[in-house]
Amino acid sequence: MNDTTLKADVLIIGAGPVGLTLAMDLASRGISVIICETRRFAEPPNVKCNHVASRTMEQFRRLGVAQKLRDAGLPADYPNDVVFRTTVTGTELTRIPIPCRRDRYTETEGPDAWWPTPEPPHRINQIYLEPILLKHTAALPGVQLLNRTQFAGFTQDREGVTAIAIEMDSGVTRSIRCRYMVGCDGGSSVVRKQIGAKLEGTAVIQRVQSTFIRAPQLRDMIPGKPAWSTYAMNPRRCGTMFAIDGHETWLVHNHLNAEEPEFDSVDRDQALRDILGVGPDFQYEVISKEDWIGRRLVANRFRDGRVFLAGDAAHLWVPYAGYGMNAGIADALNLSWLLGACVQGWGDEAMLDAYEAERQPITEQVSNFAMDHAQKMIRARRAVPQNIEAPGPEGDALRADIGSEAYALNVQQFCCAGLNFGYFYTGSPIIIADGEHTAPPYSMGDFTPSTVPGCRAPHFWLADGRSLYDAFGPGYTLLRFDRSVDVRPLERAAQSYSMPLTVLDIETAEVPKVYAHRLVLCRADQHVAWRGAHLPFDVYDFVAILRGDAKRVRERKRALAWEGVVAAA
Structure with a gap:
């Protein structure tokens, strides 16, 4: 070499x-x-x-x-809300409240403030x-x-x-x-x-004409409380705007319709003005064009x-x-x-x-x-009524209905507990199923905490004030909820392979009820690998599986079976 x-x-x-x-x-x-x-x-x-x-x-x-x-990122007190308006500077339809970063650890109200985690999301x-x-x-x-x-x-x-x-x-x-x-x-x-x-999958779901702009005067033109993201819904043009610095820079997505197959098939400047709700005298600077295609490919x-x-x-x-x-x-x-x-x-x-x-x-x-949510959003944008900006009680009632529908559809994507905490691994060679239960189903917005092997270990705070995850080791961490269980055989087996194993004795009354087993073994990525009331009978075979060496276990069992046949003969 x-x-x-x-x-x-x-x-x-x-x-x-x-x-x-x-x-x-x-x-x-x-x-x-x-x-x-x-x-x-x-x-x-x-x-x-x-x-x-x-x-x-x-x-x-x-x-x-x-x-x-x-x-x-955004200023510490800048709301991370998602708001729906007729235009960015128009009438508010609904709002999904999300705490600013200053209040992110302390806020207890709102659709994502209840999450069982030491680290909420960050915009x-x-x-x-x-x-x-x-x-x-x-x-x-x-x-x-x-x-x-x-x-x-x-x-x-x-x-x-x-x-x-x-x-x-x-x-x-x-x-x-x-x-x-x-x-x-x-x-x-x-x-x-x-x-x-x-x-493989779907090559084109949605084309989005996206523009990064500088417009210092825009913030003062937006009525009411600021928001991290603003959805504009009107019959002329639907789009989404994100606050980038909270002062003068914004990213504006123009969601093209199916009959608009090319990025240049839509006048970018006019589309921006229709989304923002501003006239021809409004001044802005294009910092960059960020056009993209939404796909579903794996x-x-x-x-x-x-x-x-x-x-x-x-x-x-x-x-x-x-x-x-x-x-x-x-x-x-x-x-x-x-x-x-x-x-x-x-x-x-x-x-x-x-x-x-x-x-x-x-x-x-x-x-x-x-992809499912994208298709629902595409249909919602196509269905914006022509009179959504109409004045008076009739327009107010229509906007209230549209706002209610927008909230119900979108709160799950911006407060997506299911995608954060609900997904689980099955069919893995290093996760040992116990046959008791299967992992609970989850949606984009909802999940059920579980210690079924393959699930994320549900979070809780330790007696010393640390997050459970703060105490995890670099390899496997065995949570012991009953000190009477002797885990020394597993420690010796792990040591014989130099496999990192941290034994964490749980001494807090605030343990979620879902931890019903005396032992729960967690991986470095916080997913459960195994659970039980007692250690497995053969801890060396157990460690072999955790190390990815299931072949050794199978060969040993075959050898023992063959020895039994010979002995019987």
């Missing part, structure tokens, strides 16, 4: 939020990382994601960046989010960021991956040797194409040997409920601890099979939630 070859445990292609989060988590496990990114260091990202989900914030809390993110645009993640990641030991570097291809063998990358400014070709590689390189992913994976596989896909490289869908970037980050955090286990030597290579087995079905579920 050439002496100039760069080496790392994991190579990540793409330094967007998904790739950066993956690198952060790997670095926290002592795993060396190289990131290839075509942009210059700190080059501003596009104005895309506007929302960090609660589940994502829970993980950012563990990685030490949650508070940094809370301190950025922040990617132009503020990504620089914070980048600065944090670049400072971590073991992380090397290669900017202005184009990934060009790879080969892999039984021991690792050799990737070729080109320095875009000098034209110099670099060789990078790693044990594993992850493509976080977006919807047009080169990594996905090179492993032969294909996106890769037919997320892996080829030592190469994996995450984020938009693996799935694309209409970003309702904000579950574009957030689903990608969930991919990264599911994969990271598995890669860490293998690099550290306590996880069997077969443990990595859990990634595709767990994440691919979830992306199918979430994408269908998003």
Whole structure:
């Protein structure tokens, strides 16, 4: 091998939020990382994601960046409400109340204030989010960021991956040797194409003419209380506007109709004025055009040997409920601890099979939630009555009805407890079902907390004031609700494989009733792996399964069965 070859445990292609989060988590496990990114260091990202989900914030809390993110974005007292109006400057139809970031931890009223979590959601645009993640990641030991570097291809063998990358400014070709590689390189992913994976689903659900503007005078023209997001509903043009800095910058989505198949088929300026509800004298500056197509596409596989896909490289869908970037980050955090286990030597290579087995079905579920909501929204926009802006009692009654319908339809996407906490993993090689119950169903907005293996471990606060998740270890954490249960055999079995196992004795009266078992084993990603009243009979077989080495268990059982046959003969 050439002496100039760069080496790392994991190579990540793409330094967007998904790739950066993956690198952060790997670095926290002592795993060396190289990131290839075509942009210059700190080059501003596009104005895309506007929302960090609660589940994502829970993980950012563990990685030490949650508070940094809370301190950025909209002004601290700027309402995170979602409001529906006839136009942005027109009559209010309804409002979904969401606390400003100043009150996010203390607010108890509202459709998402009841959530059982240490970290509620945070409304922040990617132009503020990504620089914070980048600065944090670049400072971590073991992380090397290669900017202005184009990934060009790879080969892999039984021991690792050799990737070729080109320095875009000098034209110099670099060789990078790693044990594993992850493509976080977006919807047009080169990594996905090179492993032969294909996106399958619905290629076009909605075209959106999106414009990032600067309009300092707009805030004063909007009546009543400000809002993070404003939906404009009128017969001329329906659209959505997001407050970016809370002062003068705004992102405006013009949802094109089915008979408007091209972005340029609609006058952008007139559409903006119809959505905002302003006349020809209103002045604004176009900062950038951010047009996009809503899709429902999921890769037919997320892996080829030592190469994996995450984020938009693996799935694309209409970003309702904000579950574009957030689903990608969930991919990264599911994969990271598995890669860490293998690099550290306590996880069997077969443990990595859990990634595709767990994440691919979830992306199918979430994408269908998003597509279903998109179709309902398309129908709602088409059904806006011509007289929605009519004055007088008749118009007021009509607007009240439209507002009520808009609230009922949309509160579930902006206060989406189900998508945050309800999803669960089944069919995974490292989750041990107990046969007692199946995981409860969930919707976009609702869920039932559960300790069924595969579900997120329901959150509660420990007696010392910490979040349950703050006490989790880097591998598995065994929650013991009864100190009389002797767990030393499991500790010895885990130690024999160097498998990280943290035993956490629960000493608080505030435990949710759903924790009905004396033992609940949780994974690093906060999902339940197993539960029971007693330890399994053979703790070494149990640990083998948790390490991904179910093959060893099967072979041992076959051997014992054969010995029984021989003895009987």
